[in-house]
Structures are given as structure tokens and as C-alpha cells.
Amino acid sequence: MRRGSPRWREFAVFVAGGTLCALVDVGLMQLLLSAGVHYSLAASAGFGTGLLLNFAIQSRIFKTRASAGTFARFLCVIAINYGLMLACVALAAHLFDHPLAGKLLSLPVTSINGYLLGKRWVYR
Numbered sequence: 001m002r003r004g005s006p007r008w009r010e011f012a013v014f015v016a017g018g019t020l021c022a023l024v025d026v027g028l029m030q031l032l033l034s035a036g037v038h039y040s041l042a043a044s045a046g047f048g049t050g051l052l053l054n055f056a057i058q059s060r061i062f063k064t065r066a067s068a069g070t071f072a073r074f075l076c077v078i079a080i081n082y083g084l085m086l087a088c089v090a091l092a093a094h095l096f097d098h099p100l101a102g103k104l105l106s107l108p109v110t111s112i113n114g115y116l117l118g119k120r121w122v123y124r
Contacts, residue, residue, distance in 0.1 A: 010061060011115065017057035018111050021050035029103055039099035043089045046103070047082055058114075062123030073122040080117075081110040 025046040032042035055074055059066050085106040092102025 014058070014061050014115055014118075015111070017054070017061065018114070021054045021057070022107050022111075024053065025050045026100070026103055026107075030100060033100065039089060039093055040086065043086065043099065043103060044082075047085060051078060054114075058118055058123065062118060064123040070122060074118075077114055077117045077122055081106075081114055084110055084113070 027046070028049050029042045029046035032045055033039060037045075055066070055071065058074070059070070064070055085103065088106035088109070089099045089102035092105065093099040
């Protein structure tokens with residue numbers, strides 16, 4: 001694929017938007033963990049905070065008007081990614097006593113899943 005192709009730019013913008021959402025997500029989780037909040041609640045709060053921001057960014061990337069159907073499909077992908085993220089966080093908390101490592105591990109997995117499902121199903 002050529003470097004300047006529209007798909008390359010689309011993916012680069014998707015990753016940049018996802019990075020912003022991830023920074024908010026992880027930052028809030030870390031803040032809540034340091035305040036003594038249980039890791040599952042802290043991870044959930046971070047995940048939820050980026051939800052609407054992520055939808056707004058992806059709607060622009062894929063040039064789709066926000067509709068009830070689009071948002072419902074987006075929420076399905078979010079539910080899948082939420083489950084993947086919680087599984088990674090719980091596994092890292094159990095194995096290494098480091099839930100943030102699980103959160104970081106989940107980011108590329110959920111990003112790739114979100115891009116592929118967003119491109120082919122959510123924003124079609």
C-alpha cells in the first residue's frame with residue numbers, strides 16, 4: 001500500500017484518535033487506582049470516559065452521520081472490546097499484581113478489533 005493512500009491516512013487518523021482516547025482512558029484509570037479505587041471500577045471508568053469521544057472521532061474518520069443504528073453497532077463493538085480489556089486487566093492483576101499492564105496490553109488488541117469492525121460493520 002502506498003504511503004499517501006487514503007486508507008493509510010484513514011488508519012493513521014484512527015490511531016491518533018485512539019491514542020488520545022487511550023491516554024484519557026489509562027490516565028483516569030491510573031488516577032483512580034492511586035486513589036484506592038478497585039481495579040475493575042477504575043478500568044471501567046477509564047473505558048467509559050473515552051466512549052463518546054471515540055464515537056465522535058470515528059464518525060468523522062469514516063464519514064458517517066451518527067444514527068441510532070450506527071451507535072448500536074458501535075456499542076456492540078465496545079461491549080466486545082470492554083470484555084477483552086477487562087479480561088486482560090484481570091489476568092494481569094491475578095498473575096502479576098499489576099492491572100495497568102493488562103490495560104496497556106489490551107490497547108492494541110482492542111484498537112485493531114475496533115478498526116476492522118468499525119470499517120466493515122459499524123460505519124458501513
